[in-house]
Structures are given as C-alpha cells and as structure tokens.
Amino acid sequence: MKRLKKGQGVAWLVVLLACIVGFGYLAWNIVTATVSGKDDFDIRLGLDLAGGVSITYQVVGDTPSSEDLNDTVTKLQKRIENELGSDSSTTEASVYPVGDDRITVEIPGVKDANALLAELGTPGSIYFIAQTDAAGNQNYSYDSTTGGYKLNYDLNDLIANGSVILQGSDVKNATATNQQNQTTGATEPVVSISLTDAGTKAFADATTTAYARGESIGIYYDGQFVSVPKVNAAITDGKCVIEGMSDFDEADSLASYIRIGGLNLELEELQSEVVGAQLGSSALSTSLLAAAIGLIIVMIFLMIMYRVPGVAASLALALYTGLMLFILWAFDITLTLPGIAGIILSIGMAVDANVIIFARIREEIAAGKSVIAAIEIGFKKALSAIVDGNVTTLIAAAVLGVLGSGTVKGFAITLALGVVLSMFTALVITRILMNALYAVGLRDQKFYGKAKAMKNINFMSKKAVFFACSILVICVGFVGMGVHGAKGDKALNYSLEFLGGTSTTVEFNEAYTLAQADDEIVPKIAEVIGNNDVQTQVVDNTNQIIFKTRSLDLEQREALNTMLENDYGVDESAITSSNIGSTISGEMRSQSLLAVIVAAFFMLLYIWFRFKDIRFASSAIIALIHDVLVVLALYAVARISVGSAFIACMLTVIGYSVNDTIVIFDRIRENKKVLRDETPESLQTLANESITQTLSRSISTSFTTVVMVLMLLILGVTSIREFALPLLVGIVCGTYSSICIATELWYVMKVHIKGKKKAN
Structure with missing residues (x-):
C-alpha cells in the first residue's frame, strides 16, 4: 500500500470511523429489533431462537419425480397458509425439499406449535x-x-x-x-x-x-x-x-x-421439533450477551497487548461485527443458536490474522526496520500463513454445509462468512487504519512494540513426554467407552439425533434435584406415555429438566404437556420437544464419521499442495486426529450428550487445530530457506526456533478464542453449553497439539523418512 500523507490519513480515518459508526448504529437497530420481535430490522430467526415447529416428512414408496416432489411442496405450502392465514405477520412458514424424497416444513414464531402440528397432521392419500x-x-x-x-x-x-x-x-x-x-x-x-x-x-x-x-x-x-x-x-x-x-x-x-x-405424494413423519417461544427468547438474549462481553474483553486485550495496532484491530473488529449483522439482515440469512456460536467463535478467530501481522511487525522493528517499513513487510510476510490457515477452516465449514443439515448448516454459513469477513477486515481495514494512524503522527516505535529476543525453548527434547501424555489421555477415553459398553450403556452418551426418540425440555417454576425429578415427576410422565423408560437430566443452575423417552406420537406429546401444565403450572411456551426417527438417527451417525473423514482428506490435499511436502501434511492430519480423539475422550468421560452439534464441534476443532499448526509450519518453511544442511541437530534447532518465534501468537490467539467460547459456556443455554465445553477443550488441545505434537511429528518424519532429493 502506498504511504499516506497526513491529509490522506485523516480522510481515511474519518471515512472508516463513519463506516464503523454507521454499521454500528445499524447493527444496534438490527439487534434490538430482533430481540423485541419487530419486523423492520429484525434478522430471520431459526426455530431454536423464535420458537415454533419443524417437521421432516419422508415420501412413502419409490423415489418420486422432481415434478411430483415440487408440486407436493407447493400444495403443502398452501395448506399451511390456509391454517395460518396467508397474511400472517407473526409467522413465516418455509417448505422445501430435502434430497430426493423428503420435505421439511419449518414454521417459526407460532405460539401454539402443538396445535398447529395437530392441524397439519400427517399428509397422506x-x-x-x-x-x-x-x-x-x-x-x-x-x-x-x-x-x-x-x-x-x-x-x-x-x-x-x-x-x-x-x-x-x-x-x-x-x-x-x-x-x-x-x-x-x-x-x-x-x-x-x-x-x-x-x-x-x-x-x-x-x-x-x-x-x-x-x-x-x-x-x-x-x-x-x-x-x-x-x-x-x-x-x-x-x-x-x-x-x-x-x-x-x-x-x-x-x-x-x-x-x-x-398432495401428489403420500408422506410419513420422520422427525419433528416443537420449541417453546420462552426458551427460544432466553437462548437469544443470553447468547447475544455472551457475544457482547466476549467482544469487549477481546478488544481490551488487543489494545493492552499491541497498543496502536491493537486499537486498529479493535476498530476493524467493530466494523467486522457490524458487517456480519448487516449481511445476515440484508441477505435474509436464517440465524440459529449454533449460528450465533459460529459468529462468536469467528470473532475470536478474527483476531488471529491481526495477531500474526502484529507479531511480524514487531519482529521487523526489532530487526532495525522503520515503523512504516515494518508495517509493510509485516503484512506481506503474514499473508501466506493467514490465507492457508483460513482456507483450512473454510474447508471444515464447506464440509458442514454440504454434509450437515438444519442448525449445523446455520453454523457452517456463519462460520464461513466470519472467516471471509475476518480476512477482509484484517488484511484491508486494519492495514488502512494502521497506515492512517501512522500518517497522522503515531510514528514512535513505542506505540507499536518491539519483539523481545527469546531463548529457544527445547520442545523437541520433550517430544516423548508429549506423545506419552497424549496417548494416555486418548486411552482414558477409550477405556471409558469400554467400561460404559460393558455396563450395558452406550459407549458415548448419544442424544436423540443418534438414537431416535423424543426429548422434552421443560422450564419449571422451581428448581428440582435429580432425585426429586426421578421420584416425583418421572412416574407421572411414565403413566402418561405408558412406558417406564424415562431418562432425566437436570440442567445445572437453572430450573430446566430434560426428559428423554421412546418416540412419542403427537397425542402423547400433547398429553404430556397437559400434565405438566396442570400438575406443575408449567407454561406451554416453556416446553420444547424434539422427535427423531430411527432413520434420521442412523443417517446422523454415518454423516458424522463421513464429515470428519472428508474434511481431513481435503485438508491433507491442501496442506500437501501448499507446502510441497507430505510430511507437513501428514503430521498436521495426525495432530488434528489427536485433537478429535482427545475431545472424544471428554465426551466419553464427562458423558456429554452427542448430538447434531457434535459434528460442528469436531469439524471446528479440526479447522482451528490445522489453522494453528499452519502458522508454525509457515515459519518452519520460511526459516528452512536459510538452513545450510538438514542434520538432525539443525532440524531440531529449526523446529524449536520456529515454535518459539510463534509462541506468543499461539497464546494470544488461543486466549481471545477461549474468551469468546468461555462466555458461551458461562452464559449460554443448555444446548450451547454442551457445545461450548468440548469446543473449549478442543481449542486448548489444538494449541497444545500444534506446539507439542504436530511439529515434533514433522521433525521425526523429517529425520527418519527421507524425501526425494532435488536435482542439481
């Protein structure tokens, strides 16, 4: 970028600050309108945030023609309009085909979702x-x-x-x-x-x-x-x-x-979900609060750690947040609860590109470069690591978008959108802001910082310890799964998405212990549904209890709601139910494994292509498999529910892990250019030096991402907490594996697996 004069710097600052204020004002209106339910600036909300009903139907018999499927979608849409009223301002039904033989109906915002489900019925001939x-x-x-x-x-x-x-x-x-x-x-x-x-x-x-x-x-x-x-x-x-x-x-x-x-086709219900509006509203408000607090903490951290560059990054981050909300509103993208998690996570990850750049700038200043030259060189040297890291995260998002469904797709969309916007704000907006701030007079090195010379930490000498600790943790997970399997339980605590059945989440007027729920409430539920197999989960620090049963038909669900209202004074808007058929649950299990394999495969190809060495790619993939197994161990030992969010969590951990690893590998690739020979000793020094040089960046990025996810864990609703805890562990583990596993694996492969020698 051409060096700016003072007048140009002032002009750029005025323009960008005006954009930040403008998009900030618009974002505030969008958020307030969405929370209050006004339809002037509100974002389209998914069922988990607005409440409502969702049904997935399967065509009975042979696979229909596309004409019959689309005709049935049209007629079903008209059928819903007849029930709701085509001029309804409070509901916006969506009917769309899924694959070749399924149709999904989503109707957010309805107050009496069970009554609507009864009216809609099971389409037949x-x-x-x-x-x-x-x-x-x-x-x-x-x-x-x-x-x-x-x-x-x-x-x-x-x-x-x-x-x-x-x-x-x-x-x-x-x-x-x-x-x-x-x-x-x-x-x-x-x-x-x-x-x-x-x-x-x-x-x-x-x-x-x-x-x-x-x-x-x-x-x-x-x-x-x-x-x-x-x-x-x-x-x-x-x-x-x-x-x-x-x-x-x-x-x-x-x-x-x-x-x-x-209807042209006969349909049968595969899956249905009824979400109480009260629970949806609570999920929205707590998630937005988590995002706001996390964003403020991250901005303060950036400004304290990186001074003028931190101020520029914070302003760019503010613009990033406003742009994200504007795009969601302008393009009518449906926002779901996992989607909010994707935005919050992408805010934490947006800091990564800035931190990489700032670390490079400080290194150039320490090497004797002027501030303006350091800024220019820092952006150039950071580009490859930023692009490679973000592309791998986009691969994970793309796999989620293709193989995922429902709320998982919402997470994929917001994560991908966040990655693209973060690259734009870091590489373009932050750069303009830093050059503008320099032009208006902030030129002293003390405003930018100088990298301190660090003694190389000998990580390679501890590789056996690192490998042993990782193997031990992974083995604990497998042992835990084996123990639960031997006791007759499932190896993992599969949710309904993986097993099939009905889950009912109830917000009671008072808190119950697990023993009280089992003694007082479960017998009444068993009597209503005619089955004693009722699993109970009390949500910590709330009045919520989750009851899991065999699949219940609509009549049984309505009877259960009536009992809860009459016997416990529960408001129907505080009841959420989800019904998953065995077909859906079987597909969910296979999709989970396929998603991880596909994502890992394409990441392997990309890293191999970019680094021109299979040893870089294979060590990165082994490290991400390590992270997946560690997070899986957490699911096994802590008995965290394995549901649709499990897929999103695993692929996000994969994307984050590879992103972190690539930053270190990028530094190895750069330092390796001046390496005279490739003896084990010189390679060990190279690896230790590269890790040490990127250590502060790894810690800073992990901290900011952890802060955002930690806010979700502290303030989020039940479904978000179950997503946030393994994600938090995965982020920490991803940082650990990049520093202590991936680079060590590369070193071992480099020493013991010789590549092709280049021709003279």
Missing part, C-alpha cells in the same frame, strides 16, 4: 370410493363393532376395478363454510369442494350412478373413512358440498383431511 362396484358388490360396509365403516376389499383391488372415483390430486380445494338449509332454513356447517377438470368428469359420472341407486360415496383417508355422505343429486359442475356435519369444527376437520390428501 385420500380416495373417493363408490359404495358398489360395477358388478353390484358392496365396496364398504358399516361395522357395528367399531361404529364406523370399513373396506370390504383391498384398496389396490378397488383402484384396479374402477371403484375409486377420485384421488387427492383430483381435488382443487376444500373449505369449511356455513350455508342455509333449503328445507329448514337454518344455517348449517358444510364442506365445500371444488375439483379439477379431470375430477369433474369422473365425479359427474359417479354421482349420476350413485344418485340413481340411492348410494353414498365414501371418503377414505389414511386407512379409515372420514366421511360417508349420501349422494342427493348428480354433480356435473365440479363443485359439491358435504352436509350432515354436527358442528363447524367437524366440517373444518374434514376439509383439512381432503386438502392435505390432495
């Missing part, structure tokens, strides 16, 4: 069946035992012989309404139906025959008859009404069956 077939045989008959009608023949046989007059795709719409009875003059509820062109012709022929015979036409949905109206006239215009409803609710329910049965 609906059939209009003639009372008799062409030969005069009765297709269905009244069953006095059940008090309802039943099929006399298999449904597929009835479709084949033409007794099924209409199917759901022949129905345009069905609505409940009131009409005046022509005989009595009284107003009565009816169901008004309109048909497609093809349905109109078929229905005209069928009703003409049924009217002549004095017969009915049965409406069959989801394995039972929902109505069997008698045909009182031939209907030739494609419009008819069903009479005989006892009240408007019955008419509305029947219309609902007919509408949802009009």
Whole structure:
C-alpha cells in the first residue's frame, strides 16, 4: 500500500470511523429489533431462537419425480397458509425439499406449535370410493363393532376395478363454510369442494350412478373413512358440498383431511421439533450477551497487548461485527443458536490474522526496520500463513454445509462468512487504519512494540513426554467407552439425533434435584406415555429438566404437556420437544464419521499442495486426529450428550487445530530457506526456533478464542453449553497439539523418512 500523507490519513480515518459508526448504529437497530420481535430490522430467526415447529416428512414408496416432489411442496405450502392465514405477520412458514424424497416444513414464531402440528397432521392419500362396484358388490360396509365403516376389499383391488372415483390430486380445494338449509332454513356447517377438470368428469359420472341407486360415496383417508355422505343429486359442475356435519369444527376437520390428501405424494413423519417461544427468547438474549462481553474483553486485550495496532484491530473488529449483522439482515440469512456460536467463535478467530501481522511487525522493528517499513513487510510476510490457515477452516465449514443439515448448516454459513469477513477486515481495514494512524503522527516505535529476543525453548527434547501424555489421555477415553459398553450403556452418551426418540425440555417454576425429578415427576410422565423408560437430566443452575423417552406420537406429546401444565403450572411456551426417527438417527451417525473423514482428506490435499511436502501434511492430519480423539475422550468421560452439534464441534476443532499448526509450519518453511544442511541437530534447532518465534501468537490467539467460547459456556443455554465445553477443550488441545505434537511429528518424519532429493 502506498504511504499516506497526513491529509490522506485523516480522510481515511474519518471515512472508516463513519463506516464503523454507521454499521454500528445499524447493527444496534438490527439487534434490538430482533430481540423485541419487530419486523423492520429484525434478522430471520431459526426455530431454536423464535420458537415454533419443524417437521421432516419422508415420501412413502419409490423415489418420486422432481415434478411430483415440487408440486407436493407447493400444495403443502398452501395448506399451511390456509391454517395460518396467508397474511400472517407473526409467522413465516418455509417448505422445501430435502434430497430426493423428503420435505421439511419449518414454521417459526407460532405460539401454539402443538396445535398447529395437530392441524397439519400427517399428509397422506385420500380416495373417493363408490359404495358398489360395477358388478353390484358392496365396496364398504358399516361395522357395528367399531361404529364406523370399513373396506370390504383391498384398496389396490378397488383402484384396479374402477371403484375409486377420485384421488387427492383430483381435488382443487376444500373449505369449511356455513350455508342455509333449503328445507329448514337454518344455517348449517358444510364442506365445500371444488375439483379439477379431470375430477369433474369422473365425479359427474359417479354421482349420476350413485344418485340413481340411492348410494353414498365414501371418503377414505389414511386407512379409515372420514366421511360417508349420501349422494342427493348428480354433480356435473365440479363443485359439491358435504352436509350432515354436527358442528363447524367437524366440517373444518374434514376439509383439512381432503386438502392435505390432495398432495401428489403420500408422506410419513420422520422427525419433528416443537420449541417453546420462552426458551427460544432466553437462548437469544443470553447468547447475544455472551457475544457482547466476549467482544469487549477481546478488544481490551488487543489494545493492552499491541497498543496502536491493537486499537486498529479493535476498530476493524467493530466494523467486522457490524458487517456480519448487516449481511445476515440484508441477505435474509436464517440465524440459529449454533449460528450465533459460529459468529462468536469467528470473532475470536478474527483476531488471529491481526495477531500474526502484529507479531511480524514487531519482529521487523526489532530487526532495525522503520515503523512504516515494518508495517509493510509485516503484512506481506503474514499473508501466506493467514490465507492457508483460513482456507483450512473454510474447508471444515464447506464440509458442514454440504454434509450437515438444519442448525449445523446455520453454523457452517456463519462460520464461513466470519472467516471471509475476518480476512477482509484484517488484511484491508486494519492495514488502512494502521497506515492512517501512522500518517497522522503515531510514528514512535513505542506505540507499536518491539519483539523481545527469546531463548529457544527445547520442545523437541520433550517430544516423548508429549506423545506419552497424549496417548494416555486418548486411552482414558477409550477405556471409558469400554467400561460404559460393558455396563450395558452406550459407549458415548448419544442424544436423540443418534438414537431416535423424543426429548422434552421443560422450564419449571422451581428448581428440582435429580432425585426429586426421578421420584416425583418421572412416574407421572411414565403413566402418561405408558412406558417406564424415562431418562432425566437436570440442567445445572437453572430450573430446566430434560426428559428423554421412546418416540412419542403427537397425542402423547400433547398429553404430556397437559400434565405438566396442570400438575406443575408449567407454561406451554416453556416446553420444547424434539422427535427423531430411527432413520434420521442412523443417517446422523454415518454423516458424522463421513464429515470428519472428508474434511481431513481435503485438508491433507491442501496442506500437501501448499507446502510441497507430505510430511507437513501428514503430521498436521495426525495432530488434528489427536485433537478429535482427545475431545472424544471428554465426551466419553464427562458423558456429554452427542448430538447434531457434535459434528460442528469436531469439524471446528479440526479447522482451528490445522489453522494453528499452519502458522508454525509457515515459519518452519520460511526459516528452512536459510538452513545450510538438514542434520538432525539443525532440524531440531529449526523446529524449536520456529515454535518459539510463534509462541506468543499461539497464546494470544488461543486466549481471545477461549474468551469468546468461555462466555458461551458461562452464559449460554443448555444446548450451547454442551457445545461450548468440548469446543473449549478442543481449542486448548489444538494449541497444545500444534506446539507439542504436530511439529515434533514433522521433525521425526523429517529425520527418519527421507524425501526425494532435488536435482542439481
């Protein structure tokens, strides 16, 4: 960058400060609007923050065509609009296909999510069946035992012989309404139906025959008859009404069956989640508070440690935060709880690029360079480490985005966005600010600091101790898993995402101990659901209790909510339930392993490509596998719940670990250029020197990232805490492995595994 004159420096400072203030003001409005629920500047919130309902459906039968899948999505969207009201300002339903044979419905912001789930129902196929077939045989008959009608023949046989007059795709719409009875003059509820062109012709022929015979036409949905109206006239215009409803609710329910049965595909529920608005609001406010406190601490740390560069970095970080919130709002990106964790983590990681640059500047000043020259050289020398480190983190985010789902994707998006923005603010904004501050008169070396000469620490001599300690910790994890497996428990504390079942989180009006919950509440839950297998988890320092049971249907979930409301005075908005099918849980386990393997593979390729030496790449990958196993040991010993956040946590640890390792490897690559020979002694000196030179950077970056995650651990809600604790351990472990494992592995490989000699 060209050296700035004083006037130019002042101009740049004014422009950038105006941008910081402007984006800061906008960010404040966005945050306040989001927290208060106003829709002028609010960010779109996911279910875990806004409350609401999410359902994932599986298409029954063969994989459908894309046309049928998209048509079903459209009709289901209209179905939801009919239930919510298309002009609703408090809800914004989202219906979208997932893969080739699934559809997900997400409706944030609804107050009575269980009632909506009941109204939405399980989409299935609906059939209009003639009372008799062409030969005069009765297709269905009244069953006095059940008090309802039943099929006399298999449904597929009835479709084949033409007794099924209409199917759901022949129905345009069905609505409940009131009409005046022509005989009595009284107003009565009816169901008004309109048909497609093809349905109109078929229905005209069928009703003409049924009217002549004095017969009915049965409406069959989801394995039972929902109505069997008698045909009182031939209907030739494609419009008819069903009479005989006892009240408007019955008419509305029947219309609902007919509408949802009009989908092209039959769907079954795979997974559902109901989040209480009260818990979502608490998660949002505590996470934002954690971010604000962590950001302030990081800024103070930067200014104390790095003086003028720290001030520039803090201002750039403020702009970074404002830009992040602006982009989320401007591009209508859905913000989830893991997404907030991704932002907070990326704030901590955004400091890394600045710290690398500042360390380089101090080294150049110590080498006798002028401040302005040191700034220029420092940015150039730091570029390769910054780019390589951030690309590896982007690889982890990309894998999450491709292989993850739901809230994990939200984490991936915000993490990737944070990495890109952090590079921009560090390499562009911080650089402009530092040059501007120098131009306006802050030129003395004391404002920038000077690297102190440090005696090389002989890390290589302790490599056997480091390796032994790591192996011991990893073995403890495997032993823990083996012990739990031998006792009949799962090796890890798998959550519902991995096992399937229903989890219900309840915010009680008072705190209960685990013993009290097991003695007083669990028996009542077991009675409601008809099963004694209820696992209980009391959340420390809160009134929350998590109950895990076998999969519960909607009726059982509603009964459980009613019991909690009546017996314990629990507000329904303080209840969150999640229902995971076995199919989803099986896929989650396989996706977790695949995500780690894919991320490690692409990182291996990238490091190999950038460093032109497989020994750099392989030692970095072994070190990150080490970090994964250490964090896995924590999950095993502490019995932390292994759920969807587990994938995000592991891949984040991988990205962070490699990022830290690359900084040291980059210094080895640079120092190696002046190495005269590659004897074991000289390589040992090279490794020790490179670690020592980057040690302060490693500690500073770890501190700032730890601060951000620690705020989540202290202030976050339950789901965030379960994510934050292993992430915290992973960050510390990643720093340790970069210093004490990865470089030592490279040294061992370099000494004992000879590479190809370059031709003269």
